[in-house]
Amino acid sequence: xxxxxxxxxxxxxxxxxxxxxxxxxxxxxxxxxxxxxxxxxxxxxxxxxxxxxxxxxxxxxxxxxxxxxxxxxxxxxxxxxxxxxxxxx
Amino acid sequence: xxxxxxxxxxxxxxxxxxxxxxxxxxxxxxxxxxxxxxxxxxxxxxxxxxxxxxxxxxxxxxxxxxxxxxxxxxxxxxxxxxxxxxxxxxxxxxxxxxxxxxxxxxxxxxxxxxxxxxxxxxxxxxxxx
Numbered sequence: 001x002x003x004x005x006x007x008x009x010x011x012x013x014x015x016x017x018x019x020x021x022x023x024x025x026x027x028x029x030x031x032x033x034x035x036x037x038x039x040x041x042x043x044x045x046x047x048x049x050x051x052x053x054x055x056x057x058x059x060x061x062x063x064x065x066x067x068x069x070x071x072x073x074x075x076x077x078x079x080x081x082x083x084x085x086x087x088x089x
Numbered sequence: 090x091x092x093x094x095x096x097x098x099x100x101x102x103x104x105x106x107x108x109x110x111x112x113x114x115x116x117x118x119x120x121x122x123x124x125x126x127x128x129x130x131x132x133x134x135x136x137x138x139x140x141x142x143x144x145x146x147x148x149x150x151x152x153x154x155x156x157x158x159x160x161x162x163x164x165x166x167x168x169x170x171x172x173x174x175x176x177x178x179x180x181x182x183x184x185x186x187x188x189x190x191x192x193x194x195x196x197x198x199x200x201x202x203x204x205x206x207x208x209x210x211x212x213x214x215x216x217x218x
Contacts, residue, residue: 022195023194023195049190051203051204051207053203061203063207079199079200079203080195080200081196081199081200081201081203081204081207082186082190082191082196082200082204084204085184085185085186085190085204085208086184086185086186086187087166087167087183087184088167088183088184088185
C-alpha cells in the first residue's frame, strides 16, 4: 500500500518519522522499512561488514537483517557494529 | 575517562558497571553480563580493558570472571589464558578486530558489546548440533 493511501486511511498518521542510525538523525515517510532500506539511508550505505541493530529500551538489542521489516515510529534508534571479530593470540 | 556517550550507555544499559584505571588502561567491569544457554554460567562479570587512546583506538579482547565454558566440554577457541586484573583472575577471550573495522566517532561501547554478545552466542552454538 503506498503512503498516499495510508494517509487517506489514517489521517492521524505523522507525515514523517524521526529515527536515528548511529549518531545521525533521519526523517522517513514510510510506515515500514526493511533492514536493507534502512542500510541505504546513510551516505555511504551501511556495508556488509557491519551489523545493524535496533535499540530496544529496557530489553535486548535486536539484529535487523536485510529482509526484516521494521515499523517506523518517532524516536526509533538503530546502531551498527562490526560484523565479525577474529579469535587469536 | 570514558566519552559521554559511553557513560550514558553504561548508566542506562549496564547499571552497576565500574570504570577504573589500572596499569594505564581503562577497566570497565559490567557485572552479571547475561550469557546464552549452553555455558556453565548464566552470567559472568565482563571486563573490558580500553587503551588510553580509546575511542580512537579500538577495544581489544575481553575477559570473564568466573571462567565461561561450554557445558558439553568442547573448548572455546582462544579462551584458555587466565590473567589477573583488579585483584581478580579473569578468563581472557582473545578476539581482535581487523584494522579499519573500528570506526572512531561511530563505534562505542554499545557497538563493541553487541559484537561481544554475538561472538559469545556463536561460541555457545558452535558445534552444538
